[in-house]
Amino acid sequence: MTLSLSGKNALVTGGTRGIGRAIVQGLADAGANVVTNFHSDQEAADELARDLKGSDGTHHVLRADIASAEAVGELVEECRQRLGSLDIVVHNAGAISHVPFDKLSADGWSQVVDTNLTAAYQLTQRALPLLGDSASIIYVGSKVATVGVPMRAHYTAAKAGLVGLMRSLSKELGPRGIRVNVVAPGIIDTSDPDRLPPQEYAAMQERLAEYRKRTPLGRLGRAEDVSRAVLFLAGDDAAFITGETLNVDGGM
Numbered sequence: 001m002t003l004s005l006s007g008k009n010a011l012v013t014g015g016t017r018g019i020g021r022a023i024v025q026g027l028a029d030a031g032a033n034v035v036t037n038f039h040s041d042q043e044a045a046d047e048l049a050r051d052l053k054g055s056d057g058t059h060h061v062l063r064a065d066i067a068s069a070e071a072v073g074e075l076v077e078e079c080r081q082r083l084g085s086l087d088i089v090v091h092n093a094g095a096i097s098h099v100p101f102d103k104l105s106a107d108g109w110s111q112v113v114d115t116n117l118t119a120a121y122q123l124t125q126r127a128l129p130l131l132g133d134s135a136s137i138i139y140v141g142s143k144v145a146t147v148g149v150p151m152r153a154h155y156t157a158a159k160a161g162l163v164g165l166m167r168s169l170s171k172e173l174g175p176r177g178i179r180v181n182v183v184a185p186g187i188i189d190t191s192d193p194d195r196l197p198p199q200e201y202a203a204m205q206e207r208l209a210e211y212r213k214r215t216p217l218g219r220l221g222r223a224e225d226v227s228r229a230v231l232f233l234a235g236d237d238a239a240f241i242t243g244e245t246l247n248v249d250g251g252m
Helices: 018-029 042-052 069-083 106-130 153-176 198-214 223-234
Strands: 009-013 033-038 059-063 086-091 131-140 179-185 245-248
Touching (some): 009 018, 009 106, 018 042, 033 042, 033 069, 042 059, 059 069, 069 106, 086 106, 086 223, 106 153, 131 153, 131 223, 153 179, 179 223, 223 245
Parallel strands (some): 009 033, 009 086, 131 179
């Protein structure tokens, strides 16, 4: 059976590249009307906007820095004006850096935590008035939330915080029929040879080859693997699923 989200309205943060782009395209292909934002890559935004013209529905790609509370409010207001209401909210936008903990500055901590976690709080709170019964909120977390990674304490803490936020909101918003879940990707290959210098791309491929050996399924995840998990949680087949973390990690 083909998943249909025809007539549903969706907001996806960070939807122009990698996992976010696959989520936006998947929702649009399933019939949803989609609003998404980008931070600075106008070329990727324009490319996505062109591709979305091939899908039914109404789609908008807007610039917004969701690390800013003001920008989050403006993005949600755009959804209200353009779509009227929301059925699906996906917080995918994130930031990451690799810094030894003893050298992690307050600004470095805030940048990563604000984009990954604080933005989820702000986005959800602002979107609540637009959400009706049976709405679905999905946070894109990470496998690192439960295993930890050196030099990413701030990123790991933020992704773990998403799980706690989700667990509390699933209980608080459940009586309204609103479901809240997390999709936690493992190692996902979103490398793009067209956007990276040759040496950097080659080095990345070496690292990914090592990760591939550690994955029980014998391959790395693809952005579409995460997108399919998000679409499942957004749809009626997941109508009795809330407060859960769905790991998309190939068994790692």
